[in-house]
Amino acid sequence: MRPRLLPILLLSDGGLVKTVKFQSPRYVGDPINAVRIFNEKEVDEIAFLDIDAHRTGQGPNFALLADIATEAFMPFGYGGGVRTVEQAQRLFGLGVEKVILNSVLADDPDLVTRVANSAGSQSVVASIDCRRSWLGKYSVHVGGGKRSLGRDPAEYVREMERRGAGEIVINSVDRDGTMTGYDIELVGEVASAVSIPVVAAGGAGSLSDVQAAIKAGASAAAAGSLFVFHGRHRAVLINYPNPDELDAIFR
């Protein structure tokens, strides 16, 4: 099975944005239009993360997600502001495959178990944002990368696996939007800590970065900037490798 390659698209105020190190969101387009283009490009999977929904407490924008789901003929994950099993169920009802949990797990890690019990582990993704300290030590952060939990990522993802997560997304805050490559050491540590699939995120700037993440043990690689920007001046252009290119990098 070829590793999966997926766009992670950030939602803010109903539009798509892209951040750098979780800061300075830049508007990059309309989500429905983006899904249509990614459909045509036959992407492996797509994930939307609403970067405001947890902080504002508003929860998922169900109307927008219903519109996106109607257009998404590929596996579709959603994260942002999901705090209850009922919200997760409503998302599944719209056609969302995977609910992605992140900041909420700091205060309610049992939500992983509750969602897994109601819909199966394959529907629950624990997404972990990490920063590296100047001493080189990784720690899990929540709240848009602002609040450190002082937890070691390998130990943290093992807990999430034990609680019933079916997949882990490991994101490097320091690399986000920089297009300088994934934090391969972090990806390797996390992938070897669990037996469930791990998705590398944060920093992809090229398909060779993707190759490196897979080599480090990731089952899938996610990217934002790589799929929405083009060229040195980061012009907005939605793109995705064709099947031949994918076969070539994963051969």
Add this chain to the structure above:
Amino acid sequence: MISVLEYGVGNIGSILNMIRRAGHECAPVGSPEGVASAERLILPGVGSFDFGMRALADRGLVEPIKEAVLSRGMPLLGVCLGMQMLCEGSDEGTLPGLGFIAGRCRRFQSTPEHPIKVPHMGWSSIRPTRDHPLLADLAPRSRFYFVHSFHAVCADPADRLAAADYGIEFSAMISRGPVVGAQFHPEKSHRFGMAMLSRFAGLSP
């Protein structure tokens, strides 16, 4: 008209969306009467085996499905857990399945020779092992999206319709008579899945 069974096990929104996009009529059904009058039925499902079978039983759907298939040859397409429930049982649970296809579902095992992550989650190609209308004119480089920890092991190898690989070779599709199962999600498999659902729309008793 394709009826899609709505019984509280996984979402059916994606399936309805894709069938409509492919230009076919479809509607959710959830009652014994709805099953009894269905021209052709999709049995979706995500979750655990016993949860799925119990949900069918609680809604009084087990007998109507068997009746429709066995007495009038209603085409039935089981998807993912819906395919597994076409079998006699699963190592995942203790309840009997619908039993249209002899065999049980077994869990993928990671072995030192073939280390794999379970569930099998991702895109795989399939190899038809015999002819079937749903597999007619399969596009070159077709690929399908799988998410599962268990796979069906048919008692009669002739019931396998297509094979795929994940550590071992397993049944990606199974079929006997009017009953077909797809372990993958056609509704999440781009034009490859859409073509398959379109072909299902053309199946008649």
